Amino acid sequence: DAKTTQPNSMESNEEEPVHLPCNHSTISGTDYIHWYRQLPSQGPEYVIHGLTSNVNNRMASLAIAEDRKSSTLILHRATLRDAAVYYCILTRDDKIIFGKGTRLHILP
Amino acid sequence: EPEVTQTPSHQVTQMGQEVILRCVPISNHLYFYWYRQILGQKVEFLVSFYNNEISEKSEIFDDQFSVERPDGSNFTLKIRSTKLEDSAMYFCASSDLVFTNSYEQYFGPGTRLTVT
Secondary structure, eight states: OOOOBOOSEEEEETTSOEEEEEEOTTOOTTOEEEEEEEOTTSOOEEEEEESSSOEEOSSOEEEEOTTSSEEEEEESSOOGGGOEEEEEEEESSSOOOOOOOEEEEEEO | OOOOEEEOSEEEEOTTOOEEEEEEOOTTOOEEEEEEEOTTSOEEEEEEEETTEEEEEOTTOOTTEEEEOOSSSOEEEEESSOOGGGOEEEEEEEEOSSOOSSSOEEEOOOEEEEEO
16 A cells, blocks of 8 residues: 655644645555544544545635645644644555554644 | 444443444445454454445454344344454444445444453
């Protein structure tokens, strides 16, 4: 499975935008880029996914580099509820292989 | 909003006993999964299930584990003879009609299994 690299942890202030980076230099043409998050004591939760173009939904935006070797998850206005572990995952089939993710701390 | 449910939320069992963890996936979903997360570690894929058969399983999913869809709504994970190292949070997930690696999976809240 293609590997992703994320920072172990990040901090952001409440009500400010957050940019969570992910490197995936070995991505193949058929890999989708998915982001999930796991709030404390909860199951993982889908955030967003994309293939080549940037994507927006009600939760976040996903910016994908032109060469697809990196991507950035953007939370436009972080709230305390966004404190979680964020996973950047490349999917080639229907199983999800989770890495360690980025633990996002939100400062009030 | 439809959601995946799991029961029980916490199960305590003695080593060597059989346990069955239950899940009710989202009603129109056809792909089902089990994952586990040992305390403080990564979420690990166990098995995927489609059309009443296992489509893929990990190395963790050995002969002690089995899955079943006994009726039109439930999806179960059975561990035949539990070991201490089976203590973990077990998550069920389901996904939409045709998972072509671009469809999201919906996860349940998990069952915490404690083996003593």
